[in-house]
Amino acid sequence: xxxxxxxxxxxxxxxxxxxxxxxxxxxxxxxxxxxxxxxxxxxxxxxxxxxxxxxxxxxxxxxxxxxxxxxxxxxxxxxxxxxxxxxxxxxxxxxxxxxxxxxxxxxxxxxxxxxxxxxxxxxxxxxxxxxxxxxxxxxxxxxxxxxxxxxxxxxxxxxxxxxxxxxxxxxxxxxxxxxxxxxxxxxxxxxxxxxxxxxxxxxxxxxxxxxxxxxxxxx
Amino acid sequence: xxxxxxxxxxxxxxxxxxxxxxxxxxxxxxxxxxxxxxxxxxxxxxxxxxxxxxxxxxxxxxxxxxxxxxxxxxxxxxxxxxxxxxxxxxxxxxxxxxxxxxxxxxxxxxxxxxxxxxxxxxxxxxxxxxxxxxxxxxxxxxxxxxxxxxxxxxxxxxxxxxxxxxxxxxxxxxxxxxxxxxxxxxxxxxxxxxxxxxxxxxxxxxxxxxxxxxxxxxxxxxxxxxxxxxx
Numbered sequence: 001x002x003x004x005x006x007x008x009x010x011x012x013x014x015x016x017x018x019x020x021x022x023x024x025x026x027x028x029x030x031x032x033x034x035x036x037x038x039x040x041x042x043x044x045x046x047x048x049x050x051x052x053x054x055x056x057x058x059x060x061x062x063x064x065x066x067x068x069x070x071x072x073x074x075x076x077x078x079x080x081x082x083x084x085x086x087x088x089x090x091x092x093x094x095x096x097x098x099x100x101x102x103x104x105x106x107x108x109x110x111x112x113x114x115x116x117x118x119x120x121x122x123x124x125x126x127x128x129x130x131x132x133x134x135x136x137x138x139x140x141x142x143x144x145x146x147x148x149x150x151x152x153x154x155x156x157x158x159x160x161x162x163x164x165x166x167x168x169x170x171x172x173x174x175x176x177x178x179x180x181x182x183x184x185x186x187x188x189x190x191x192x193x194x195x196x197x198x199x200x201x202x203x204x205x206x207x208x209x210x211x212x213x214x215x216x217x218x219x
Numbered sequence: 220x221x222x223x224x225x226x227x228x229x230x231x232x233x234x235x236x237x238x239x240x241x242x243x244x245x246x247x248x249x250x251x252x253x254x255x256x257x258x259x260x261x262x263x264x265x266x267x268x269x270x271x272x273x274x275x276x277x278x279x280x281x282x283x284x285x286x287x288x289x290x291x292x293x294x295x296x297x298x299x300x301x302x303x304x305x306x307x308x309x310x311x312x313x314x315x316x317x318x319x320x321x322x323x324x325x326x327x328x329x330x331x332x333x334x335x336x337x338x339x340x341x342x343x344x345x346x347x348x349x350x351x352x353x354x355x356x357x358x359x360x361x362x363x364x365x366x367x368x369x370x371x372x373x374x375x376x377x378x379x380x381x382x383x384x385x386x387x388x389x390x391x392x393x394x395x396x397x398x399x400x401x402x403x404x405x406x407x408x409x410x411x412x413x414x415x416x417x418x419x420x421x422x423x424x425x426x427x428x429x430x431x432x433x434x435x436x437x438x439x440x441x442x443x444x445x446x447x448x449x450x
Contacts, residue, residue: 050319050352064311066318076307089295090281096288101269134269 005030008044008056010037012208014107015067016055017159017198022071024194025150026078068099071155085152095146098138099156105131106160114170114209115218125171129178136182143188150192158189158199165202166209224249225277227263231430231438233387234286235274239428240383241290244366245297287317290380302380304365313365316356317384324349325387332392332399333446346403353385354411361418382419389416390429398439 007023007030009016023030035044035054047056047063056063057070059077064070075084085092109131112124135157139145145153164175176183189195212218226242226249228235242249254263254273266282267275275284276292283292294302303310327349330342357363365379392404406413419425 059308062308064308064315066315069311069314069318072314073307073311076310089292090278090283092295093283093288093292096291097269097283097285100285100288 003028004058004060006033006058007031008033008035008041008047008054008058010035010054011200012162012205013054014159014163017162018067018155019055019057019070019074020198021155021158021194022074022084024198025082025084025155025192026074027081028074028078068103068152068156071152075152083149083151084155086146086149091146095152098135098145098153101131102135102153102156106157110160110163110167113167114213115216117218121171125173128167128171129173129175132175132179132182136179139181139185144185150189154185154189158186158195161186161190162199162202162205163209166206169206170209170213222248223277223279225252226250227252227254227260227266227275227277228273229254231435232273233391236428236430237286237383237386238274238276238289238293240378240386240424241293241302243424243428244300244302244378245293246299247293247297287321287380287384290317290383294380300366300377302366302378302383304379309365313363313380316353316363316381319349320353320381320384320388324353324385328388328392328403331403332395332401333442343403347408350388350404350409350412353388354409357411357415362415378419378422378425382425385419386425386429388412389419389425391435394432394435395439398436398443 005023005028007016007019009020009032011034020032033041033043035041037054040052044054044056045052047058048054048065051065053065055067055070056065057073058064059073064073071084085095106128109124109128113121113128116124142148144150145157168175190199224242224247226235226238228239228251230253239251252262254260263273263275264271266277267273267284270284272284274286274289275282276289278292278296283289290302303313324346327342327346330338331346334342362377363379363381363385364377365381366377388404396402396404404412
């Protein structure tokens with residue numbers, strides 16, 4: 001039976017991008033469905049009744065929710081090609097630990113950077129840069145977070161690169177200046193088709209952020 | 220080479236107890252080291268510099284932190300009595316509910332019981348909603364299950380990742396409610412969940428890896444008193 005794979009997504013979502021990258025890494029054909037988050041489709045509400053959020057991976061009619069869970073699912077089902085998680089249990093635990101760190105820290109602290117100004121924004125920038133530096137430290141001199149090969153932690157983090165221009169412009173700072181090694185890692189990731197084709201243009205994301213700021217009355 | 224497994228934990232922490240349950244189900248021998256929260260031990264800071272929290276597992280000198288990460292590590296490292304099923308879709312569902320418990324249920328319950336008065340009502344509503352969703356997921360199963368033979372009544376429903384992750388709901392919530400004088404989780408509201416609690420707590424591996432009730436209650440009562448005194 002041919003596999004039917006559908007992805008419910010929203011173009012600027014870094015979480016959606018993670019799943020796009022994983023599907024591309026494995027060469028899986030799928031139907032991409034853009035959701036209007038102000039007017040969620042009946043399919044989305046049916047497939048993710050608990051959180052009502054994207055991304056939702058639907059495989060032969062059955063939904064898998066939460067981006068990192070979907071990435072692991074993809075890795076386990078299409079296991080004969082391009083492994084995303086390492087095979088060693090200790091390395092896997094480290095990968096899950098750092099992906100969890102990224103989930104807990106990057107989105108929330110990045111959001112604070114573009115949503116605030118003045119003193120609050122300075123605090124937010126410090127926190128955000130602090131987390132990036134922590135990750136840069138973990139990367140060290142390795143090509144990717146898992147070592148020689150592109151993997152789970154890279155997939156978890158690299159989508160946020162599409163938001164860097166927005167963070168930098170709103171916050172008046174340079175991520176390249178603060179974390180040069182991390183930016184070198186970004187460039188390596190962007191050389192992969194799966195990443196380059198899954199991330200939207202940074203300027204498009206910035207325009208989206210400006211629209212959000214207007215909508216929420218943030219100067 | 221002889222295997223060395225050490226667990227840095229806290230007697231009252233549900234997260235720490237989760238890891239102990241998982242190790243016990245697998246029959247793994249380990250050395251338990253109680254952490255002194257007041258003076259976070261130098262060892263803890265060395266092995267979990269990122270979060271500086273327990274539980275931390277040291278396996279042959281290599282540290283791993285975060286209880287849900289540890290549950291999967293234990294499953295993959297030691298054979299027998301798995302806490303995750305073999306099917307990828309069922310594994311994804313188990314991971315989803317474990318995450319839901321940690322990121323939604325626990326924070327809402329905590330805020331509803333200990334939060335600022337202004338936040339409590341909203342948190343209470345959220346906690347009730349979350350518990351209802353969890354109950355719906357249980358349906359007519361005795362346990363959330365998915366495990367492969369560790370400590371449950373036997374058969375296809377054995378203790379799984381979600382049962383272990385939900386230990387806070389099965390045991391701590393009742394104690395905290397008594398200490399605080401609030402009631403969110405009760406048998407009338409959540410008959411299905413209470414059946415699950417009864418089933419879970421009847422498993423010896425769970426029961427034997429919980430902090431003593433009176434000691435835990437005394438701890439929370441003193442916390443409540445300290446909070447009142449500081450107002």
